[in-house]
Structures are given as C-alpha cells and as structure tokens.
Amino acid sequence: TNFGFREVPEQEKSKLVGEVFSNVASNYDLMNDLMSGGLHRLWKDRLVSKLAPFPGMQHLDVAGGTGDVAFRVVDAIQKAEQRVPGTTLADADEEDQTRVYVCDINPNMLEVGKKRAKERGLGNAACLVWMEGDAEALTLKDESVDGYTIAFGIRNVTHIDRALKEAYRVLRRGGRFLCLELSHVSTPGFKEMYDAYSFNVIPRMGEVVSGDRASYQYLVESVRKFPNQERFGSMIADAGFKEVEYENLVGGVVAIHSGFKL
Numbered sequence: 001t002n003f004g005f006r007e008v009p010e011q012e013k014s015k016l017v018g019e020v021f022s023n024v025a026s027n028y029d030l031m032n033d034l035m036s037g038g039l040h041r042l043w044k045d046r047l048v049s050k051l052a053p054f055p056g057m058q059h060l061d062v063a064g065g066t067g068d069v070a071f072r073v074v075d076a077i078q079k080a081e082q083r084v085p086g087t088t089l090a091d092a093d094e095e096d097q098t099r100v101y102v103c104d105i106n107p108n109m110l111e112v113g114k115k116r117a118k119e120r121g122l123g124n125a126a127c128l129v130w131m132e133g134d135a136e137a138l139t140l141k142d143e144s145v146d147g148y149t150i151a152f153g154i155r156n157v158t159h160i161d162r163a164l165k166e167a168y169r170v171l172r173r174g175g176r177f178l179c180l181e182l183s184h185v186s187t188p189g190f191k192e193m194y195d196a197y198s199f200n201v202i203p204r205m206g207e208v209v210s211g212d213r214a215s216y217q218y219l220v221e222s223v224r225k226f227p228n229q230e231r232f233g234s235m236i237a238d239a240g241f242k243e244v245e246y247e248n249l250v251g252g253v254v255a256i257h258s259g260f261k262l
C-alpha cells in the first residue's frame with residue numbers, strides 16, 4: 001500500500017523540502033523530542049562518539065542548520081583539549097585551528113543554529129562556520145575536511161548520489177563519512193507497530209504541535225521511500241567509500257552509516 005500519499009515529482013521535491021523546513025524551523029526541537037521520545041539526542045551523541053573528534057579537526061556537518069551535531073562536535077573537541085594540557089581552541093595556530101563548518105540549504109534553520117550558538121556562548125567562536133549551501137554542490141575545496149556528518153538530512157536531498165560524491169570530494173584521505181538517518185525496521189511485530197506509529201501518530205502530532213500535518217506526512221513518506229540499510233550502503237560504496245558499514249539503532253528506526261575515503 002502507499003497509504004494514500006502521492007508521489008512527489010523530482011523537480012517539486014527541492015521546493016517542497018524548503019517549505020517544509022521553513023514551516024517547521026520554529027517548532028523543530030519540540031517535534032524532534034516528541035517524535036523520537038527524546039531519543040534523537042542519544043542518536044546524535046552516538047554519531048559524534050563514532051566520529052571521535054580531535055583538536056585541530058576540520059569537520060563538515062551538512063544539513064546541520066540547528067547546530068545539534070556541530071555543538072556536540074565542538075563539545076567533544078573541548079573535552080579532548082582538556083586532556084591535552086596547553087592547547088585550547090583559542091590559542092592554536094591559525095592554520096591548524098579547529099573548524100566545524102555547518103552547511104544547510106535553508107537560512108531559517110541556520111538562524112536557529114546561530115541563535116542557539118549565542119545562547120551557548122559560542123556566538124563569536126571562530127571554530128564554528130555557518131554556511132548556506134547545497135549538499136549536492138558544496139563550496140569547500142577538494143580534500144579539505146577530516147570528517148563529514150549528515151544527520152536526518154540526506155533523505156531530503158534530491159540527488160543522493162551527487163551528495164555522496166561531494167562528501168567524497170571534500171574529505172581528505174583517511175577521512176570518515178558518517179550519516180545518521182531514519183531507516184527501515186524489518187523485525188516482524190515491531191515493524192507493524194512502527195508503521196502504525198509513523199503513519200497515524202506522527203502526522204497528527206505535527207498537526208497539533210505545529211499546525212502542519214502535510215509536512216509531517218511528507219516526512220513519513222520520505223522515510224518509507226528512502227533506500228534500506230543495505231541499498232544505501234551500496235550507494236555509499238559506489239561513491240568511492242571503503243569499509244562501508246552501518247549500525248542499526250532501535251531495530252533500524254535509525255541507522256548510522258559509515259565509510260572511509262582511503
């Protein structure tokens with residue numbers, strides 16, 4: 001069944017994605033907490049612990065508008081610095097200074113992120129660089145970052161293969177690609193429960209909390225259409241990444257895919 005959702009033509013998709021996130025930016029945090037029961041925080045923690053950020057790292061977080069992943073990366077680097085006396089984010093040489101680039105296609109989401117950075121005392125932090133841009137056509141130079149993350153973002157990209165190629169291009173040799181995304185549940189019993197939750201509860205929640213049922217219907221539909229763990233893994237390998245693997249969290253509700261540019 002297709003649960004009554006219409007297919008979205010490709011040319012409409014970018015426009016629709018833009019509208020979805022302009023509409024939801026303000027209720028974004030609340031909806032994330034409600035939909036995932038707060039678990040998205042732990043999933044993002046897991047993503048960043050896999051990344052193992054280090055002082056001096058050049059990192060790119062794509063679709064990272066609200067800063068959720070970037071702040072965790074900065075926190076992890078600050079913790080790592082405390083273990084190495086004598087180095088801080090502030091006193092490193094200009095060229096080996098830590099940089100966490102946050103790229104998002106939607107300026108509203110970036111504004112939410114910048115506001116949150118200020119609230120965290122990172123309003124003027126040189127290590128955080130906010131960039132409006134498209135995952136499919138990054139403005140960073142070839143082989144310029146050590147890490148690339150994308151959390152709950154790749155599903156919304158029009159040409160996933162182009163975004164993966166771009167990730168590969170900007171990463172240095174030895175650099176790691178990590179993607180956190182809603183994925184596919186296959187365990188019998190759990191799958192039926194999860195489908196019922198996704199197709200009935202989430203759109204209703206969206207309607208009540210943000211007055212926007214359509215955006216959340218789109219979200220659920222886009223999860224269903226997104227390639228499963230194995231297929232997405234092959235796409236990552238097709239882009240050139242090696243040692244591609246994935247980790248399922250909560251039985252595949254989300255998965256973290258990983259690959260290295262070697």
Ligand code: SAM
Binds near residue numbers: 067069109156157
């Ligand atoms: N990473 C954040 C998190 O996990 O909380 C935000 C995820 S949000 C569900 C998806 C984000 O992807 C939105 O901020 C949206 O603007 C952004 N996005 C959609 N298409 C994009 C593209 N082609 N390039 C960059 N960002 C994009």
